Amino acid sequence: MLFIMKRSFDLSKKPRPGESLIEALLFAAGVLSVFVTVAIVFELGKEAMLFFADPDMTWVKFFTMTKWQPGIGQYGIWALVSATMTTSVIAILIALPLGLASAVYLSEYASHRARSILKPVLEILAGIPTVVYGYFALLFVTPILKNIFKDGIQVYNMLSAGLVMGIMILPLIASMSEDALNAVPRSLREGAYAMGATKLETSLQIVLPAALSGIGAAVIVGISRAVGETMIVAVAAGAGPNFSFNPLDAAETMTGHIARISGGDLSYNTIDYTSLFAIALMLFLVTLTLNLVSQWIVNRFRERYE
Amino acid sequence: MEINYAIETNDLSIHYGNFTAVKDVSIKIERQKITAIIGPSGCGKSTLLRAFNRMNDFVPNSRVTGEVLLHGNNLYGRNVDPVEARRRIGMVFQKPNPFPKSIYENIAWGARINGFKGSMDELVEESLRGAALWDEVKDNLKESAYALSGGQQQRLCIARTIAIQPEIILMDEPASALDPISTLRIEELMQELKKNYSIIIVTHNMQQAARASDFTAMMMIDDNRSGGVIEFGETRTLFTRPTDKRTEDYVTGRFG
Numbered sequence A: 001m002l003f004i005m006k007r008s009f010d011l012s013k014k015p016r017p018g019e020s021l022i023e024a025l026l027f028a029a030g031v032l033s034v035f036v037t038v039a040i041v042f043e044l045g046k047e048a049m050l051f052f053a054d055p056d057m058t059w060v061k062f063f064t065m066t067k068w069q070p071g072i073g074q075y076g077i078w079a080l081v082s083a084t085m086t087t088s089v090i091a092i093l094i095a096l097p098l099g100l101a102s103a104v105y106l107s108e109y110a111s112h113r114a115r116s117i118l119k120p121v122l123e124i125l126a127g128i129p130t131v132v133y134g135y136f137a138l139l140f141v142t143p144i145l146k147n148i149f150k151d152g153i154q155v156y157n158m159l160s161a162g163l164v165m166g167i168m169i170l171p172l173i174a175s176m177s178e179d180a181l182n183a184v185p186r187s188l189r190e191g192a193y194a195m196g197a198t199k200l201e202t203s204l205q206i207v208l209p210a211a212l213s214g215i216g217a218a219v220i221v222g223i224s225r226a227v228g229e230t231m232i233v234a235v236a237a238g239a240g241p242n243f244s245f246n247p248l249d250a251a252e253t254m255t256g257h258i259a260r261i262s263g264g265d266l267s268y269n270t271i272d273y274t275s276l277f278a279i280a281l282m283l284f285l286v287t288l289t290l291n292l293v294s295q296w297i298v299n300r301f302r303e304r305y306e
Numbered sequence B: 001m002e003i004n005y006a007i008e009t010n011d012l013s014i015h016y017g018n019f020t021a022v023k024d025v026s027i028k029i030e031r032q033k034i035t036a037i038i039g040p041s042g043c044g045k046s047t048l049l050r051a052f053n054r055m056n057d058f059v060p061n062s063r064v065t066g067e068v069l070l071h072g073n074n075l076y077g078r079n080v081d082p083v084e085a086r087r088r089i090g091m092v093f094q095k096p097n098p099f100p101k102s103i104y105e106n107i108a109w110g111a112r113i114n115g116f117k118g119s120m121d122e123l124v125e126e127s128l129r130g131a132a133l134w135d136e137v138k139d140n141l142k143e144s145a146y147a148l149s150g151g152q153q154q155r156l157c158i159a160r161t162i163a164i165q166p167e168i169i170l171m172d173e174p175a176s177a178l179d180p181i182s183t184l185r186i187e188e189l190m191q192e193l194k195k196n197y198s199i200i201i202v203t204h205n206m207q208q209a210a211r212a213s214d215f216t217a218m219m220m221i222d223d224n225r226s227g228g229v230i231e232f233g234e235t236r237t238l239f240t241r242p243t244d245k246r247t248e249d250y251v252t253g254r255f256g
């Protein structure tokens, strides 16, 4: 009794070396990742500034010209952006409906058996290296398209790359959407069924809207992946900037262009060199914006379920 | 004679896999009355209640034997469409579970999927009035249902249930998450609702059962942990002159 009394009055600080050590390590890890990010952005910005500082380069040219060849004074970023946009839009048009449908099927309809087969298949799909997808597009999908469109389509084309890119991001959208659907509490479904709703009405009109913020985030992440994807477009979409939104044309995306040019021999401090950083900075800004939008969507539409 | 009963069960048993959760229940539940189901935790009250609108269909491995008769038709008969059955038998859950929609849409949705053709505005108002919620929300119908308090949400869930005009309303501890004032409001509401509906309510609250119900079913588990109705009758009789010793112990608080 006396012992307990004594202890309970001692409120002085106890040293806990283990705690502080772990805390310091975790803090260091956090700082490191922030530092690396800042360093990359800094490097990117530094080189890109050289490009933007070039007296011949003006913002008007940058955003209105339709040809990209900085070496000879053509600064039209749209020549690359058009291909990035076209392939990404095709990819999302494929991946969103299919991904959403598989997510609804997996979370609302699939039996245990069907799930245990489909989930691993999706994971395998997500694990295939993108270069394999690239050659799949060029050597398998393009010949099929060639059969359909005959001479209307070029050997390298944005359609093939976009379609395959859609297949690539499908598992991502499916699994993120499925997580969002699974997070919708069972009580909400039961509430709908108790109103005499069918399974379809419940899935599409109650569960899906309830998971909208998560699905929105999945779509944005999917778009970011498509915009940033390099190998597939480098292999299958075409090698050379081309201002075109026609999926049947060959064109080079921002990423594909960076990959090709930086792969060749390139001397420092030339405009060709610094222009790559300018493209990279643009890409970075696009994905950053997409991420911010997705965070905003998640917060804005986050549902509380009780 | 049959017309007096909202639901009749014959040797109703409900199984989860090999476990029989509810065994051999044969009761007749009267129309336009409030019937309470009481009993210790885990005795199968929710299981029994959910058998009345085929909610157990969603529990994998659950199985029902025996009959649940609605207008003389077995709810578990071959030709019965469970979706159709649930339209006739509404349910209010223990935790309020409004849809992530506006207050207005929470009510309109159920009516719409059930093919309601009349004036939606009128139906929404009528249902909200019926659930004693209209005055509190009439200026905020477009707001999210999640902005309401727990008690208001529960009344919204009652409102959306009466909007589809079921014959029977099942309530599984509808007031257990609510404060005493909201609880009283729900009880008053039940008295109002029983003019048009038959109500079956599961409750842990003895006072509530004694106060609010006309009939009471007392459930208890047997040696195999299977629940059964050990006594069923008018609430007044069951609480004042129970025939079963276990009922007496339970209603007087001498049992868990």
Ligand SMILES: Nc1ncnc2c1ncn2[C@@H]1O[C@H](COP(=O)(O)OP(=O)(O)OP(=O)(O)O)[C@@H](O)[C@H]1O
Binding pocket: B016, B021, B040, B041, B042, B043, B044, B045, B046, B047, B048, B059
């Ligand atoms: N989905 C399920 N799968 C398997 N067993 C279940 C399931 N739901 C309930 N049970 C079992 O059935 C029995 C009755 O459960 P039930 O939920 O009906 O009890 P209850 O009387 O409503 O209890 P409480 O008062 O705590 O809500 C319990 O033994 C429980 O473990």
Ligand SMILES: [Mg+2]
Binding pocket: B045, B046, B047, B172
């Ligand atoms: Mg229960």
